[in-house]
Amino acid sequence: MTAIATSDTALQLTRDGQLKHFLTLDGLQRPLLTDILDTADSFIEVGERTIKKVPLLRGRTVVNLFFESSTRTRSTFELAAKRLSADVLNLDINTSATSKGESLSDTLLNLEAMASDMFVVRHSQSGAPHFIAQSVTPGVAIVNAGDGRHAHPTQAMLDMLTIRQHKGSFEGLKVAIVGDVLHSRVARSQIAALNTLGVAEVRVIAPGTLLPRDVESLGCKVQYDMRAGLKDLDVVIMLRLQRERMQGALLPSEREFYRLYGLNTEKLALARPDCIVMHPGPINRGVEIESAVADGPQSVILNQVTNGIAVRMAVMSMAMSGQVAERTRGQAEGEQA
Amino acid sequence: MTALLDTDQLLNELEAGLREQLTSRAVTSPALIGIRTGGVWLADAMNKRLGLEQPFGELDISFYRDDFSRIGLNPRVCPSHLPFETEDRDIILIDDVIMSGRTIRAAMNEIFDYGRPASIILCTLIDLGARELPIQPDVVGRTLSLQSHQRVKLQGPAPLKLELRETGQ
Amino acid sequence: MSEDRQTSIRIVNGRRLTAQGEAAGTESLLIENGRIAAVGEAADRRHADQQLDAQDCRVAPGFIDLCCYLREPGNSQKGNIASETLAAARGGFATVCASPESSPVNDSTAVTHLIRDTATARGAVRVLPIGAATRALEGELLSDMAGLSAAGCVAFSNGSAVFRNARILRRCMAYAQTFGYTLMLQPRNQALSADGFAHDGQVAARLGLLGIPEVAETAAVMEMLLLAEEAGVRLHLSQLSTARSVDMVADAQQRGVAVTADVAMHHLVLTENALSGFDSRFHVLPPLRTEADRQRLLAGVRDGVIGSIVSQHQPQDPAAKRAPLGETGPGLSSVESVLSLGLTLVERDELTLPQLIGALTQGPAAVLDRPVAGLNEGDEADICIFDPRAHWVASAETLMSMGKHAPVTGSPLPGVIRYTLSGGRLAWPVG
Numbered sequence: 001m002t003a004i005a006t007s008d009t010a011l012q013l014t015r016d017g018q019l020k021h022f023l024t025l026d027g028l029q030r031p032l033l034t035d036i037l038d039t040a041d042s043f044i045e046v047g048e049r050t051i052k053k054v055p056l057l058r059g060r061t062v063v064n065l066f067f068e069s070s071t072r073t074r075s076t077f078e079l080a081a082k083r084l085s086a087d088v089l090n091l092d093i094n095t096s097a098t099s100k101g102e103s104l105s106d107t108l109l110n111l112e113a114m115a116s117d118m119f120v121v122r123h124s125q126s127g128a129p130h131f132i133a134q135s136v137t138p139g140v141a142i143v144n145a146g147d148g149r150h151a152h153p154t155q156a157m158l159d160m161l162t163i164r165q166h167k168g169s170f171e172g173l174k175v176a177i178v179g180d181v182l183h184s185r186v187a188r189s190q191i192a193a194l195n196t197l198g199v200a201e202v203r204v205i206a207p208g209t210l211l212p213r214d215v216e217s218l219g220c221k222v223q224y225d226m227r228a229g230l231k232d233l234d235v236v237i238m239l240r241l242q243r244e245r246m247q248g249a250l251l252p253s254e255r256e257f258y259r260l261y262g263l264n265t266e267k268l269a270l271a272r273p274d275c276i277v278m279h280p281g282p283i284n285r286g287v288e289i290e291s292a293v294a295d296g297p298q299s300v301i302l303n304q305v306t307n308g309i310a311v312r313m314a315v316m317s318m319a320m321s322g323q324v325a326e327r328t329r330g331q332a333e334g335e336q337a
Numbered sequence: 338m339t340a341l342l343d344t345d346q347l348l349n350e351l352e353a354g355l356r357e358q359l360t361s362r363a364v365t366s367p368a369l370i371g372i373r374t375g376g377v378w379l380a381d382a383m384n385k386r387l388g389l390e391q392p393f394g395e396l397d398i399s400f401y402r403d404d405f406s407r408i409g410l411n412p413r414v415c416p417s418h419l420p421f422e423t424e425d426r427d428i429i430l431i432d433d434v435i436m437s438g439r440t441i442r443a444a445m446n447e448i449f450d451y452g453r454p455a456s457i458i459l460c461t462l463i464d465l466g467a468r469e470l471p472i473q474p475d476v477v478g479r480t481l482s483l484q485s486h487q488r489v490k491l492q493g494p495a496p497l498k499l500e501l502r503e504t505g506q
Numbered sequence: 507m508s509e510d511r512q513t514s515i516r517i518v519n520g521r522r523l524t525a526q527g528e529a530a531g532t533e534s535l536l537i538e539n540g541r542i543a544a545v546g547e548a549a550d551r552r553h554a555d556q557q558l559d560a561q562d563c564r565v566a567p568g569f570i571d572l573c574c575y576l577r578e579p580g581n582s583q584k585g586n587i588a589s590e591t592l593a594a595a596r597g598g599f600a601t602v603c604a605s606p607e608s609s610p611v612n613d614s615t616a617v618t619h620l621i622r623d624t625a626t627a628r629g630a631v632r633v634l635p636i637g638a639a640t641r642a643l644e645g646e647l648l649s650d651m652a653g654l655s656a657a658g659c660v661a662f663s664n665g666s667a668v669f670r671n672a673r674i675l676r677r678c679m680a681y682a683q684t685f686g687y688t689l690m691l692q693p694r695n696q697a698l699s700a701d702g703f704a705h706d707g708q709v710a711a712r713l714g715l716l717g718i719p720e721v722a723e724t725a726a727v728m729e730m731l732l733l734a735e736e737a738g739v740r741l742h743l744s745q746l747s748t749a750r751s752v753d754m755v756a757d758a759q760q761r762g763v764a765v766t767a768d769v770a771m772h773h774l775v776l777t778e779n780a781l782s783g784f785d786s787r788f789h790v791l792p793p794l795r796t797e798a799d800r801q802r803l804l805a806g807v808r809d810g811v812i813g814s815i816v817s818q819h820q821p822q823d824p825a826a827k828r829a830p831l832g833e834t835g836p837g838l839s840s841v842e843s844v845l846s847l848g849l850t851l852v853e854r855d856e857l858t859l860p861q862l863i864g865a866l867t868q869g870p871a872a873v874l875d876r877p878v879a880g881l882n883e884g885d886e887a888d889i890c891i892f893d894p895r896a897h898w899v900a901s902a903e904t905l906m907s908m909g910k911h912a913p914v915t916g917s918p919l920p921g922v923i924r925y926t927l928s929g930g931r932l933a934w935p936v937g
Contacts, residue, residue: 011783018409026712035412042397045416050424051450054400056410105828125830126714127784135828148832149714188714212711213719317400321409328407 011133013322015329020322021133021142022315024151025192033196037161039314040307046083047310056317057086060117064090065132066145067104067123072282073145073155076305077120080312089116104128105135112137118320119143126150126185139327141319143312149185155280156189158311160197162304163235166276170197176229177220178205178261179239179288182212182250186280187239195219205229206261209250226261233271237278238263238288254287264290268298276300342489342499347462347478351379352386354476355429358458359387364427367458369393372444373415375433378493379462383431394419401443417447424452433491435461435477438470462499463489512930513555514538520560520891522881524567525864535565537887540930545883556932558925560891566863567879568600568631568888568928570870572690572768573744573816574841576602576633577908579620580609585821585908587621588628590841593907595630595926595933597817597842598866600888602631603874606638607665613638613649615657622658630936631928632888634660634874639678639689643667646674648681655687660874663690663744666791666836672729679737688873689734690742693726693751694718694792703832705747705793709778716832718793720748727751731758734765742873743767745818747792749802756811766873768814769803771844772913774851776800786827786834787911790818804856813869815848815862817841821909839909842900846919849894853920859894887930896922 009027014020019032046054062081064074069092081088093107111119118141121129126148133142146152160170167173175194181187181204194202202220204211215222223229230236245251263277277289277299285291294301359367371380371393380393399414430444441459448454460476465483481489481501492498515537522529535542536549544552574594577585587604594602604621606612612621618635625633637659641647645668654662662682669675682689699722704710706717727743731754734741746752746769755767772790777797780788788794806812820837827834840847848862867879879888897918902910926934 018412039410039414042400042414042416045418046400049451053450055446056400056405103825103829104833105825123830125832127832128830130784131786131828131830147714147830149716151714185714188712212714213706213717214708214711217708218711317410321405324406324409 011130014326016325018322018325019315019318020326021129022153022319023129023133023142023144025153025156025189025196026151028196030196030198033157033160033193036157036311036314036318037164039318040157040161040310043310043313044307046313047306053083053085055085057081057084057320060086060320061115062086062088062118062120062316063111063114063116064088064120064145065111065122066090066092067121067128068146069094070122070146073122076308077145077312080309080316083309084313084317086118086316089114104131108132108135112140116140117323118316120145122146124148139323141323143315143319146185149183149188151189152185153189154308154312154315155186156193157315158304158307159190159237159278159280160193161307161311162278162300163276165303165307166300167234170194170199173199173234174201174203174232175199175235175237176203176205176223176233177237177239178226178229178263180210180241180245181206181215181239182210183242183245184239188218190237191218191220203229207251210245226267227270230267230270233275235276235278236263236268236271240280240282241284241288258287262286262288262290263293265292265296268293278304280304342479342501344497344499347499348382348386348497351460351462351476351478352383355383355387355458355460358475362427362456362458364456364458367427367429368421368423369429369431370396370419370444370448372430372432372440373397375462375491375493376431378491378497379433380431381494382497383429383460392420394421396444396447398440398443398447401447403439403443419451422452423448423454425455428454428457429460430457431460433461434463434465434489435474436465436467438468438472441472442470462491465489512539514543514553515927515930515932516549516554516557517560517565517889517891518550518557520563520565523564523859523863524880525860525868527860528564535881535889537889537927537930540887542881542883542885542887545881558891560924562895563891563893563924565881566598566890566892567867567881568890568926569598569844569866570874570876570879571599571602571817571819571841572742572814572870572873573605573770573818574602575605575607575820575837576621577821578608578624579617583823584826587624587633588630589906589908590819590821591625591629591631591633592934592936593819593905594841595928596906596923598845598890598892598923598926599817599841600631600890600926600928600933601634602841603634603636603660605665606636606663607643611638611643612636612659613641613643613654615650615653618654618657618659630933631926634658636660636690637662639664639682639691640669640674645669648678651682651687652685655685661688661690661742664692666692666694668694668696672733675730676733676737679733679739679741683737683739686740688740688742690744690873691730692744692792693723693730693746695722695726698722698725703789703791703793703836704781705778705795707778707796709781713781713784715781720750720795723748723792724750724754727754731755731763731765735763738764741765745770745773745792745816746803746806746812747773747795747799749799752802752806752811756806759811766814766869767806767812768816768870769807769812770818770840771815771847772818772838772840773803774800774807774815774856775847776913781831784831786829786831787838787913789831789834789836790838791836804851807857807865808861813865814873815844815865815869817844819907821907822911823908824910827911838913839905839907839911840913842905842907843912843914843919845892845923846898846921847913849921887927889925889927890923891925892921892923894921898922
C-alpha cells in the first residue's frame with residue numbers, strides 16, 4: 001500500500017546479496033541458504049581437529065545479548081564465537097530488571113561504547129533483533145538467537161544441515177513438524193527454510209489450539225491426525241511442549257497430548273523406514289517423545305547439537321564478512337565522492 | 338594472448354627437486370598436502386610420481402587468510418581434508434604459485450592446528466618473486482618475472498596446463 | 507476563542523467543494539463575526555480586513571475529527587492542546603473531539619473545564635471534549651454524564667478501554683439514553699484480544715506476533731448493536747476495522763437502529779502488510795487488517811454505512827515507538843495526513859472527492875448534532891482551503907504534531923492545506 005515497510009531482505013543483505021545480519025530466513029533465497037550449509041560443512045571439519053579453532057574473527061568482539069535466559073543456546077554461540085577466535089562477552093539481561101529503568105535503546109547505546117562487532121540477540125519479543133539491527137551503528141552485525149514466536153534461524157539451519165547430512169538433498173522430501181507450532185519460533189523458521197530449499201511437502205501436525213491462524217500461508221499443510229500425518233514421511237521434527245500450555249485452555253492434559261501427538265515406536269513405524277527423528281531440545285521425554293524413539297536408531301538429535309556449533313560459526317563469519325564488504329565499499333565510495 | 342609453458346617438463350623438474358630434498362633430509366615417509374585448488378592438482382600428480390602409498394591432504398586456507406578485514410570470507414570455502422595425522426610427520430606442502438608468501442603462512446598456521454609436524458618442505462611450481470614475508474620455497478619448478486600485464490594460471494585437473502596470459506593494459 | 511470583533515476575511519479564486527459536489531466556477535466568500543456573511547458578487551463588493559487567495563484550491567467546509575488524542579492534561583511528552591490542535595489545523599480540521607483518555611481521564615467537570623479553557627487560550631481550532639463513559643475508564647462505575655454534558659462534553663466514550671461486562675455496558679447505554687447522549691464506543695472484546703497487537707492473520711502468523719482476531723471486534727459489535735437496539739441509545743461505533751463489522755452495522759441501520767460508525771483513515775489505506783518489517787508506526791488499535799477488510803470499509807464509506815472518517819491521531823514521544831514492536835505505544839500521528847491519504851484514495855478511484863469530504867464534514871457533524879456543514883451565507887465559518895495538486899513531505903521537521911510517526915514520511919503526499927478557518931478565525935497558517 002502507500003507506506004513501504006522496510007523489507008527483511010533489505011535489512012539483512014548487502015547490495016551484493018551477502019548476509020550482513022541474520023535475523024530471519026524469510027526472503028533469503030536458496031543459493032544463500034546453500035552457502036550457509038556449505039560453509040557450515042567446512043566448520044564441521046574444523047571441529048574434528050586437535051585445535052578446533054580458526055583465526056577468522058581474531059580481535060573481534062561478539063556480545064551474547066540474552067534478554068531471555070538460555071544456557072544451552074548461549075553456550076553454543078559462545079563456543080562458535082570462540083572457535084572463530086573472537087572475544088566473547090556474555091550478557092544475560094533479565095528483562096524484568098532492566099524494564100525498571102533502562103530501555104532497550106539505552107542498553108544498546110551502552111554496549112556500542114564497548115566497540116562490539118556483533119550482537120547475538122535473544123529476546124522474548126518478536127522482532128527485537130530487527131529493531132536492534134535498525135538502531136545500531138552501521139558495521140555491527142546482528143545475529144538472531146531466537147525472538148519471541150518469530151524466528152530462530154540458526155536452529156532451523158542446523159536442522160537443515162542435519163537433514164542434508166542424512167538425506168543428501170531436500171528434493172522430494174516430506175517433512176512433518178509436530179506439536180506447539182503456535183508458540184514456536186523454531187517451527188516458523190523451519191517451515192521457511194524447508195520451503196526455500198525445495199522439499200516436496202511440509203506438514204504441521206497439532207491440535208487447532210496450537211496452530212497459528214492462517215498457518216497454511218506459511219507454506220505447509222495442516223494435519224490434525226498424527227497417524228495420517230506420519231504416512232510416507234522422510235523427516236519428523238518434534239517440538240518442545242511448554243508445561244504452561246495447560247493453562248489458558250490450549251490443552252487439557254499432558255497425558256492426552258502425548259496419547260494423540262506424542263511420538264512413540266509404534267507411530268514412528270507408520271513413517272518411511274528411513275525416516276529420521278529430530279527435536280530442537282531440550283526434550284520432554286514422555287510428553288512429546290518416547291525415550292525409546294529419542295535414543296533410537298532413527299533419532300539424529302545428537303547430530304543436531306554438533307551441527308549447531310558449525311552453523312553458528314558459518315553464520316557469524318558470513319555476517320561479519322558482509323559487514324566488512326559493506327564498510328570497504330562505503331570507504332571506496334567515500335573516496336570517490 | 339595465451340602462451341603455454343611446457344608443464345610436463347616443469348613437473349619433471351619439480352619431482353627431481355623433491356626427490357633431492359627428501360634424500361638430503363633423509364625423509365622416508367612424507368605426507369603431501371596441496372593448497373586449493375592448483376596445489377591439490379599438483380599434490381595429486383606428485384603423490385603418483387613419488388609413488389606414495391597414502392592419500393594426500395587438501396587444504397582450504399580461507400579461514401586463515403590475513404585479509405578478512407578487507408575482503409571478508411571466501412564464499413566458496415570447502416572443508417580441508419587431511420586424511421592423516423600431522424603430528425611429527427614430515428610434510429610436503431605444495432602450491433602452484435608463490436608470490437607474497439601470505440598463502441603459505443596461512444597454510445602453515447592451519448597445518449599446525451592439526452598437530453605439530455616434524456618438518457615442512459615447501460614446493461611450488463612457479464615462483465613469481467615479489468615476496469612480502471620471509472618465506473622461501475625449497476623446491477621450485479620455474480622462477481618467472483612477470484610484467485604488470487602478465488598473469489600465470491594453472492589449468493586442471495587433467496591435463497595440467499600452465500598458461501601465461503597477457504591481460505589488457 | 508474570545509468574543510471580540512473578528513477580522514473580516516474574504517476568500518477569492520477558490521472553487522467550493524462539499525459533500526454534495528464541486529462548484530463549476532470560482533466564487534468569493536466573505537467571513538464576518540465567525541459566519542459566512544456573503545457569497546459571490548456580494549462578497550466581492552464588501553470591505554474585508556484580509557483577503558485569502560485560493561487560486562488552484564478547493565474551498566471545503568472545515569473538517570471535523572471525531573477521534574483525536576490531544577494528550578493534555580497529562581502526557582506533555584507526547585503532545586499538548588496547543589501543538590496538536592495546530593497539527594489539526596494544518597490537516598484542515600476546524601473541529602476536533604478530544605479523547606477522554608488523558609491523564610487524569612476526562613471523567614470530571616474539572617478536567618472538562620481544563621480542556622476547554624486551555625483550548626480557548628491556546629488551541630488553534632475548536633475542541634469538543636468527549637467525556638469518559640465510566641469512571642477512570644475502568645468500565646465499572648458510570649461517570650457523571652449529566653454533569654460532564656453540562657460542562658461541555660458532547661458525547662461519551664470509553665476510549666480504548668473496555669466495559670467490565672455486558673451488564674455494565676447495558677446500564678451505561680440505558681443511562682445515556684435517558685438524557686439523549688451519544689455513546690462513541692470502540693468495539694473490542696478484551697478476552698479475545700488479550701495482549702494482541704496485530705491482526706490475527708498471515709502477517710502475524712509469519713512474524714509470530716500476538717494476534718487480535720477479527721472476532722474480537724465482531725463479537726463486540728454484535729453485542730453493542732443488540733444492547734443499543736434494546737436500550738434505544740444513540741450508538742456511534744468507533745474505528746471499525748473488519749468487513750464483517752460493516753455488514754453488521756449495515757443490517758442494524760436497515761432495521762432502524764440508531765447506529766453510526768467511523769473508520770480511521772489508515773484502515774482505508776493500509777493493511778496488515780504494513781507490519782511486515784516490524785515497523786512500530788503501524789502498531790495501531792484496532793490493528794490493520796486484510797485487503798478484503800479494507801475493501802469493505804471503503805465500500806462502507808461509499809454507501810454511507812460508515813458516515814465518518816477519523817484521524818485517530820495518537821501522538822507518541824519517540825521513545826514510545828523506539829522499542830521492539832510489542833513493547834511500543836499504539837497509534838499513528840495522523841491528523842496532518844488525513845486529507846492527503848484520502849486524496850490518494852480518490853486518485854485510485856476508491857472514493858470520490860465529495861465522498862471523502864462528506865465523511866470528513868457532514869458525517870461527523872451529524873454524529874455531533876452540529877449543523878450540516880455547508881458553505882452558504884449564514885453558515886459557521888469553518889473552512890478548509892486546499893490545493894489538491896500541490897505536494898508536501900511529512901518529516902520530523904515539517905510535522906506540527908509532537909508525534910513524528912506519520913503514516914507516510916519522506917515521500918511526497920498530494921494535497922496541501924493552504925488555510926484553515928475555525929469559527930471565522932485563521933487557524934492555519936499561523937502568524
